[in-house]
Amino acid sequence: xxxxxxxxxxxxxxxxxxxxxxxxxxxxxxxxxxxxxxxxxxxxxxxxxxxxxxxxxxxxxxxxxxxxxxxxxxxxxxxxxxxxxxxxxxxxxxxxxxxxxxxxxxxxxxxxxxxxxxxxxxxxxxxxxxxxxxxxxxxxxxxxxxxxxxxxxxxxxxxxxxxxxxxxxxxxxxxxxxxxxxxxxxxxxxxxxxxxxxxxxxxxxxxxxxxxxxx
Amino acid sequence: xxxxxxxxxxxxxxxxxxxxxxxxxxxxxxxxxxxxxxxxxxxxxxxxxxxxxxxxxxxxxxxxxxxxxxxxxxxxxxxxxxxxxxxxxxxxxxxxxxxxxxxxxxxxxxxxxxxxxxxxxxxxxxxxxxxxxxxxxxxxxxxxxxxxxxxxxxxxxxxxxxxxxxxxxxxxxxxxxxxxxxxxxxxxxxxxxxxxxxxxxxxxxxxxxxxxxxxxxxxxxxxxxxxxxxxxxxxxxxxxxxxxxxxxxxxxxxxxxxxxxxxxxxxxxxxxxxxxxxxxxxxxxxxxxxxxxxxxxxxxxxxxxxxxxxxxxxxxxxxxxxxxxxxxx
Numbered sequence: 001x002x003x004x005x006x007x008x009x010x011x012x013x014x015x016x017x018x019x020x021x022x023x024x025x026x027x028x029x030x031x032x033x034x035x036x037x038x039x040x041x042x043x044x045x046x047x048x049x050x051x052x053x054x055x056x057x058x059x060x061x062x063x064x065x066x067x068x069x070x071x072x073x074x075x076x077x078x079x080x081x082x083x084x085x086x087x088x089x090x091x092x093x094x095x096x097x098x099x100x101x102x103x104x105x106x107x108x109x110x111x112x113x114x115x116x117x118x119x120x121x122x123x124x125x126x127x128x129x130x131x132x133x134x135x136x137x138x139x140x141x142x143x144x145x146x147x148x149x150x151x152x153x154x155x156x157x158x159x160x161x162x163x164x165x166x167x168x169x170x171x172x173x174x175x176x177x178x179x180x181x182x183x184x185x186x187x188x189x190x191x192x193x194x195x196x197x198x199x200x201x202x203x204x205x206x207x208x209x210x211x212x213x214x215x
Numbered sequence: 216x217x218x219x220x221x222x223x224x225x226x227x228x229x230x231x232x233x234x235x236x237x238x239x240x241x242x243x244x245x246x247x248x249x250x251x252x253x254x255x256x257x258x259x260x261x262x263x264x265x266x267x268x269x270x271x272x273x274x275x276x277x278x279x280x281x282x283x284x285x286x287x288x289x290x291x292x293x294x295x296x297x298x299x300x301x302x303x304x305x306x307x308x309x310x311x312x313x314x315x316x317x318x319x320x321x322x323x324x325x326x327x328x329x330x331x332x333x334x335x336x337x338x339x340x341x342x343x344x345x346x347x348x349x350x351x352x353x354x355x356x357x358x359x360x361x362x363x364x365x366x367x368x369x370x371x372x373x374x375x376x377x378x379x380x381x382x383x384x385x386x387x388x389x390x391x392x393x394x395x396x397x398x399x400x401x402x403x404x405x406x407x408x409x410x411x412x413x414x415x416x417x418x419x420x421x422x423x424x425x426x427x428x429x430x431x432x433x434x435x436x437x438x439x440x441x442x443x444x445x446x447x448x449x450x451x452x453x454x455x456x457x458x459x460x461x462x463x464x465x466x467x468x469x470x471x472x473x474x475x476x477x478x479x480x481x482x483x484x485x486x487x488x489x490x491x492x493x494x495x496x497x498x499x500x501x502x503x504x505x506x507x508x509x510x511x512x513x514x515x516x517x518x519x520x521x522x523x524x525x526x527x528x529x530x531x532x533x534x535x536x537x538x539x540x541x542x543x544x
């Protein structure tokens with residue numbers, strides 16, 4: 001169905017860095033409504049640093065590559081995003097030991113691993129109005145589509161829509177974690193910027209695979 | 216575009232630290248870790264703080280004799296990463312363990328939890344306390360709960376003095392926690408601030424508006440209200456604090472903290488207004504500190520913190536300290 005090689009993953013990272021970079025105004029505006037306005041800045045700093053380092057990692061294994069991504073995100077992004085994305089990549093690097101491609105099934109395990117690493121490190125659950133509310137439904141719907149034996153585009157379409165709709169649903173949620181929870185209205189009526197940027201990344205990943213790797 | 220004295224915005228934190236250690240030669244800098252620490256190593260419990268940039272002089276300004284030993288400095292308004300915090304813990308450790316003074320933010324707590332695991336693998340004893348002094352946020356065991364704001368400076372002072380006396384890690388922790396339990400703060404914001412590198416402010420405040428209870432990162436507070444006189448502001452702020460913890464008929468330490476964009480003149484006017492409210496509420500001010508202790512870039516506004524004092528706290532508060540941002544002799 002598809003094979004996502006390390007070289008492909010690098011290209012995806014370059015692309016997602018551009019997409020994040022372009023969203024300064026939109027994300028900062030969202031964050032201004034409920035948070036402190038630094039989410040885009042730190043995420044962008046992390047992704048720029050990541051793209052600067054990618055060339056140094058051409059020779060390493062896929063698992064090592066994932067570990068490097070995790071460590072770089074953790075240290076360059078800082079804040080909550082850095083530690084959550086960092087934990088997600090570090091944890092799922094173990095799934096890549098001895099592998100040189102990500103298959104559709106393995107991608108399902110990785111997405112599930114991301115969701116569980118983020119839930120664990122952030123001590124959060126679906127419905128708390130966080131980035132988990134984008135990755136969790138995305139991972140679930142992708143997994144179900146794979147299990148049902150759907151084709152490449154359908155499965156990745158489920159991944160994309162799960163992320164988008166999940167992020168959209170944070171609008172009606174009450175914030176339990178993070179700065180949005182300080183408001184007396186718990187930020188109901190506002191999108192969660194962390195869920196939105198997670199959705200941007202998952203959307204980008206799904207589109208990248210459809211365009212470049214689906215057979 | 217806002218005017219700021221800077222070079223490339225992405226270098227702003229490193230360049231600030233470079234200037235900071237040039238000015239304060241008694242401190243050292245682990246450049247690649249954005250960690251600042253005392254040079255002189257004394258055998259005592261180590262004290263570490265961590266936090267994002269943009270709050271200067273917090274927290275690196277509180278490193279020195281009688282206060283902190285090392286601070287990990289994050290990106291703007293964002294927690295430092297686990298490797299940075301680990302470096303600060305290592306730098307502060309003299310074999311008697313390290314107490315990390317945290318403020319209650321999800322990012323700070325998560326990054327610290329990883330750093331603690333790493334430090335314990337190196338056989339460093341690490342304990343922590345979490346400051347949550349901001350009465351603008353309801354405390355809760357379910358959600359993130361109350362933020363830590365400028366009252367943290369009292370915790371640095373009290374814990375620092377206790378550690379300097381030669382107390383053991385557990386004792387320093389108990390005293391720090393006791394201080395936290397007796398500190399409450401409330402802030403007001405008159406204006407916004409723009410993160411270096413961004414085109415727009417991260418939040419907005421209207422022309423004749425102020426926001427009661429806004430956080431030190433511009434997180435929304437309790438409510439927006441019309442700008443009032445200093446006397447009325449002092450009453451509103453103290454009332455809000457007293458609703459949460461009754462300081463009436465108590466001796467207190469007071470911290471009147473500017474957020475970066477408010478002149479000292481206005482802070483002292485507010486101090487005079489507070490004096491009247493204290494007289495009415497029979498609150499005895501034992502020590503009053505006025506200045507920019509924990510800022511939010513160029514935000515206009517201030518916070519008021521109260522700490523109820525007993526004999527132990529008075530003794531610890533009066534002990535000398537010598538740091539870039541606080542000197543008591």
